[in-house]
Amino acid sequence: MEALDGLGAFHNSGGPRSRMRIEPIRSAYLENTDLVCVSRKELIQFQLPSPCPDIRSFLLRKFKREMGLTQWQDIYRAASLPRIPYLVLPAPEFEARKSSTLSLFHALILARCNAFSYRPKGEFIFTEQRLNRCIYLVKLNIPKFYALEP
Amino acid sequence: MSRLGLYGYEHLEPAILASLVSGDPLLLIGRAGTGKTFLLNRLSQALGLIHRHYNASLLSFDDLLGFPVPDPDGRSIRYLSSPSSIWNAESVLIDEVNRCKPEVQNKFFSLLHERCIQGISLTELRFRWAAMNPIQTADDAPDDLYEGCEPLDPALADRFAFLMQVPDWSDFSDSVQSKILSFDSLDDVSFESLSSFIQRAVLRFEEARPSLQMQNYFQRVSGLLQQEGFRLSPRRMKMLQRNALALHAVLCEQHADPQSVSIQTALFLALKYGFPQRAYRADFTEQTLEAAHTTAWRLAQITDPAEKWYAEFLLTDLPEEKATRILDLSVDKDKRSLALVRWLGKETNELHRALFCFALFPAFQFKSLLTEDAMQDVLRYAMPVMHVEGDMEWKELPSNRNGANPAWAPCLKVISDIAGKDPDRAARAEQLFLYGIVHIKQGFNPEQAELHLQACYLIAADFVNSQR
Numbered sequence: 001m002e003a004l005d006g007l008g009a010f011h012n013s014g015g016p017r018s019r020m021r022i023e024p025i026r027s028a029y030l031e032n033t034d035l036v037c038v039s040r041k042e043l044i045q046f047q048l049p050s051p052c053p054d055i056r057s058f059l060l061r062k063f064k065r066e067m068g069l070t071q072w073q074d075i076y077r078a079a080s081l082p083r084i085p086y087l088v089l090p091a092p093e094f095e096a097r098k099s100s101t102l103s104l105f106h107a108l109i110l111a112r113c114n115a116f117s118y119r120p121k122g123e124f125i126f127t128e129q130r131l132n133r134c135i136y137l138v139k140l141n142i143p144k145f146y147a148l149e150p
Numbered sequence: 151m152s153r154l155g156l157y158g159y160e161h162l163e164p165a166i167l168a169s170l171v172s173g174d175p176l177l178l179i180g181r182a183g184t185g186k187t188f189l190l191n192r193l194s195q196a197l198g199l200i201h202r203h204y205n206a207s208l209l210s211f212d213d214l215l216g217f218p219v220p221d222p223d224g225r226s227i228r229y230l231s232s233p234s235s236i237w238n239a240e241s242v243l244i245d246e247v248n249r250c251k252p253e254v255q256n257k258f259f260s261l262l263h264e265r266c267i268q269g270i271s272l273t274e275l276r277f278r279w280a281a282m283n284p285i286q287t288a289d290d291a292p293d294d295l296y297e298g299c300e301p302l303d304p305a306l307a308d309r310f311a312f313l314m315q316v317p318d319w320s321d322f323s324d325s326v327q328s329k330i331l332s333f334d335s336l337d338d339v340s341f342e343s344l345s346s347f348i349q350r351a352v353l354r355f356e357e358a359r360p361s362l363q364m365q366n367y368f369q370r371v372s373g374l375l376q377q378e379g380f381r382l383s384p385r386r387m388k389m390l391q392r393n394a395l396a397l398h399a400v401l402c403e404q405h406a407d408p409q410s411v412s413i414q415t416a417l418f419l420a421l422k423y424g425f426p427q428r429a430y431r432a433d434f435t436e437q438t439l440e441a442a443h444t445t446a447w448r449l450a451q452i453t454d455p456a457e458k459w460y461a462e463f464l465l466t467d468l469p470e471e472k473a474t475r476i477l478d479l480s481v482d483k484d485k486r487s488l489a490l491v492r493w494l495g496k497e498t499n500e501l502h503r504a505l506f507c508f509a510l511f512p513a514f515q516f517k518s519l520l521t522e523d524a525m526q527d528v529l530r531y532a533m534p535v536m537h538v539e540g541d542m543e544w545k546e547l548p549s550n551r552n553g554a555n556p557a558w559a560p561c562l563k564v565i566s567d568i569a570g571k572d573p574d575r576a577a578r579a580e581q582l583f584l585y586g587i588v589h590i591k592q593g594f595n596p597e598q599a600e601l602h603l604q605a606c607y608l609i610a611a612d613f614v615n616s617q618r
Contacts, residue, residue: 021546023555025588027538029581085515087529089537116529119522142512143618146611147574 174311206250470605487524
């Protein structure tokens with residue numbers, strides 16, 4: 001069969017046909033060790049309990065229990081969230097598993113991150129999709145990105 | 151034209167008259183029997199010219215020159231003039247110009263462009279005209295197939311200042327068809343006013359100078375047509391400008407109130423009837439010219455630098471040209487952001503958009519060049535390149551079981567070609583290609599894409615370096 005494969009010997013005979021091949025691809029430009037253009041990289045992750053019908057109330061309860069904070073203004077003040085924009089890159093799952101960092105503050109950061117960036121003045125959006133993530137906050141070294149001499 | 155006995159040619163009249171005013175070469179293109187030759191012969195008759203009419207398919211070049219004889223001193227050659235030789239001609243018509251032998255065709259270059267032949271100037275020659283059948287396409291009906299017809303050599307076509315397609319019977323209205331059928335005598339024809347009209351228009355033409363607006367227009371229109379794949383040579387640009395001046399002179403002479411004649415009409419007619427590809431390419435449409443004209447005219451009107459920048463940014467096609475423009479610091483941040491968001495939203499070339507954002511987003515961040523919303527838009531297209539995650543799918547043939555994706559092979563070649571010289575550049579290319587393979591299913595040219603990426607990257611790098 002192998003020898004005849006591709007010779008047209010099986011035309012109209014139910015012989016081997018073309019098939020779709022699928023190959024998973026993952027390539028993170030900034031993980032390339034030859035390209036040292038990242039000046040800061042933080043792993044940020046959070047996991048909500050499932051189900052979690054009221055995320056804000058859940059977080060407020062947690063902040064009260066762990067830190068004694070009951071008002072959102074106090075929580076935001078205590079959190080001292082990053083004041084500069086960051087890029088958001090998905091972190092591999094194994095990174096999340098091996099890390100023990102599950103800070104409540106990460107939930108706030110994640111609530112401010114869309115799919116691509118953390119915006120220091122961005123709105124807090126508390127959704128499962130935003131909070132149940134494991135991401136890297138990345139600060140790019142721009143001159144190095146462009147291979148410029150220091 | 152109707153005074154010359156030609157009906158249905160009214161729309162071509164300004165351009166034909168303009169060719170008489172400028173004295174630049176004119177080419178008529180049309181099916182057999184549409185009156186091309188008739189028109190040109192009648193023009194010479196109307197202007198009282200010594201006229202020569204040659205059929206290029208039958209012509210031997212010696213027919214133009216006459217019989218060569220040595221001078222009495224035996225040091226040079228002169229040509230004995232015959233009734234058919236070109237020496238005293240004031241107008242010449244080369245019929246079937248796309249049917250002649252290439253060696254004869256080549257000799258027309260100097261005749262058309264410089265009014266000389268064999269290096270000898272034809273001092274009496276005022277008008278150079280030619281006619282040809284339309285270029286053939288595979289879809290043409292049998293009636294439209296002309297034996298021996300070839301698309302005109304582009305270099306020869308570029309020597310004609312005016313090139314126009316003449317109408318066929320089916321293009322005429324009922325009343326025009328009736329006029330043609332009832333016209334049976336040339337005696338009715340009046341020529342009286344043509345010469346004086348041309349003289350007046352020539353005076354107007356000789357005094358005319360191209361305005362800055364006209365120059366702007368032609369610069370824009372050439373760029374727009376270049377983007378559509380139609381190159382206009384520097385010679386052509388000069389010709390188009392002359393055409394426009396001649397057309398404007400004609401339109402002013404035709405109009406009772408010359409002040410009300412719009413230069414826009416003259417510019418459009420100059421472009422429409424000065425487009426050389428008409429003689430050798432079947433893949434252009436009148437709509438292409440109309441769209442280029444409309445946009446170029448609009449751009450030529452803009453005097454506010456910010457508006458001009460905005461329009462030019464949107465019209466620029468190449469990512470690297472957009473990169474240069476978007477990094478112009480004289481542009482207001484809001485204007486820059488607005489232009490960028492608008493382009494990103496309407497760009498249909500996904501790879502151009504992706505590589506542009508990938509190469510430039512750090513530069514935008516470096517100097518906070520964009521509003522926050524615009525920056526988000528840029529990141530939306532840049533980050534999927536920075537981090538590619540998805541499936542590469544391809545159809546595997548029975549003859550190539552367990553082989554690699556065939557679309558990846560040309561990408562790999564580009565990467566390996568540059569990896570030895572510049573590994574960082576190769577890494578960027580690989581990242582872009584993986585994005586393309588996973589997200590852009592319809593295929594792309596990796597070599598071209600990499601060149602665009604590299605050009606954008608270098609522009610952004612220069613910018614960041616200059617701003618440190």
